[in-house]
Amino acid sequence: MTKKNTSTNTTASMEDAAVKGKGSAAETLFGGKAKPMFTGKLSPVKMALVGLLMVVLLLLPIYLQGMGEVLLLASFVLIGLYILLALGLNIIIGYAGMLDFGRMAFYAVGAYAAMILAIPLANLMGDNLSQFAFPFVLIGSGIVAAFVGYLLSLPVMRLRGDYLAIVTLGFGEIVRITIQNNPFNITNGLLGLPRSGDVLPWPPFFEWLRENVVLVMGNEFYFTVTRNVYWYYMILLVLIIAIIVVRRQDNSRLGRSWAAMREDEVAATAMGVNVTKAKTWAFVLGAFWGGAAGACFGFFQGSVSPEPFTFLNSVIVLAIVVIGGMGSIPGVLLGGVIIMGFPELVRWFAMNHLGGGGGDIGGQVANMRNLLLGLFMVIMMAVRTEGIIPMKPKLHKLYGKGKFGGTDGAADKAAEAAPSSKGGAN
């Protein structure tokens, strides 16, 4: 008993000290930011698992490219893009509890913004620096998409759930049809961007890596940094950044207001949550990741045209979130891998092991996949609404620090005791 107590006390005081060192008086003034209510730290076991996964993900393309499995690598890039889209949608559906059936609108806006921004930017930066245009374009098209999301959020603020879904659906189709019709000669209609004659700049370090990194082992294994390998790593990087940012957002003040709004909008308003602001931010941030995914997609493909931005693809992104688990990042990752990976894997298998061509089996499997996807969505809603990996219910604790009357942070320690003793036991 005493031993346990001292251990908890030390950990608690250590954390207190850490907080004291970090949290200045100014931060406390601005809405009690002194300590995050939910730190969102992973347990050591999970850390180890994530580490292992990272090692596998980092080494996989080297093996695949070395053995010449180029197509599979391209499918991984596609899976990554859809996961990025689903992460953005997850903010809107999973965290804020609103439905968005028009995800492709932001994907399209991002992709077209990237194409439009990239070429002048590359010209401006000159031949030597043009390879560094991509990061700016990525953020720029994310911001453009976020702005479009903001504009959309203005009128739809008052709409109820199902009407909102229909409005976003309509918006998605409006964007696609408008792009097709080439307004003011910006989007180049069905031909897509970039126009003939324009050349997209290379992404950063791609040329250098392609020329200098070669790995040869025996007769079979020959690895160079191809386009697919490069984009695999680039999208992995963007995904990791996205996951970290989205996690931190979910654990922030904004994330808590989303949670409150999702559970009960009226009650949240009554408790002083600014619902309008929370909704707007959900739209803006969700749109940002959609736009970023679009920019990656455009650069990976080297061109964009209006075909991929259909309602069906919006539904597939929605299915990734719904089947994976609304509001749960591991769920979204798993959902993306299953839903996008399944037809690609079968296509790859058919190409390599069913005698050469395999015909159009990939396309047929994709149709079959969509059929099963629809069925799964129906079954999932009836049987397991929360998805494969459900969102973890969060433990929100109240801290007493000077705000709720505790002078020595007693409430603080009491609240801290339970989780830290658990941590100590591990």
Added chain:
Amino acid sequence: MEFFLQLLVDGLTVGGLYALIALGFTMVYGILLMINFAHAEMFMTGGFIGYGMLNLFGNYTTIGIVSDALPFMSFLKSTQPFFTTTALGFIIMMILVFGTSAVLTGCLGMLIERFAYRPLRNSPRLCALISALGMSLFLQNFVLTFVGHRMVFPTPEFLANLDAINVFGYIFIAPIDMIIFCSALVLLFVLDRFVNKTKLGKAMRATAQDKDAAGLMGININSVIALTFFIGPALGAVAGTFFGMKYGIVTFNMGLFPGIKAFTAAVLGGIGNLRGAMLGGFLIGILEAMASGFVSISYRDVITFAVLILILIFRPGGLLGESVVEKV
């Protein structure tokens, strides 16, 4: 003026189709407060079944294949000229084609309600919406995988031989447009009488007003909802078959755009309101025809969707509906 009147004729024809589809949306919304996304697929399924039936009676190749497989069906070979060339045969064939399409699709609608929506009746509305979306995806891809992605409708000889009706010497109405418009009006009138005058219709209205209270008054809620899910898809199937006959083609994804437009029509008239849906259907049809005639045909769908968004934002109650205040 001639151009305007010609567009008006087109708008009224298409509007009739939209009104038929919109009724399914509005009836389900009125009773269950859910947007039945799969309703657009009922329209598509109805079109495909209508295609099959029309071929069975009128297409000699299909009849040959069917009677080879099923010898007792070979009587169709001798009846084929009667169905396709004579007026009486044509009318009988139409009734058979549309009846089968409507009944089969109506049963499909009831099945969907039983297995996809009934388990979700007490869960949040968004769950039902996602389930409906999943059902729509399933049906589309079922047809795509097992039937085909597009079917070219045969035109019965009798219909092909009819001349376009000429009004005032400068407006031309295709016979099929005339049939569509008149049938739509008849069906709408019959449905309106059914809901407002019969006992079953009264039960439906009571259920829409308050499910629990209606249940306490001895109305079997489940069968009323099942009936709703029969009538809506049946009307949708009629619209789908007419669509196929008018445009000569059915595709697996043809439901989406007419579906959204019919939903727009239902919202425009005030969702949950039957006469509103009828009015909205014709208004949307006319708006679409005018937009493609006077603005730009490539922005036709954009204009309809923009109207949808504007109505939802500024007058979510629609033209004939009353505004609903959300209670805690």
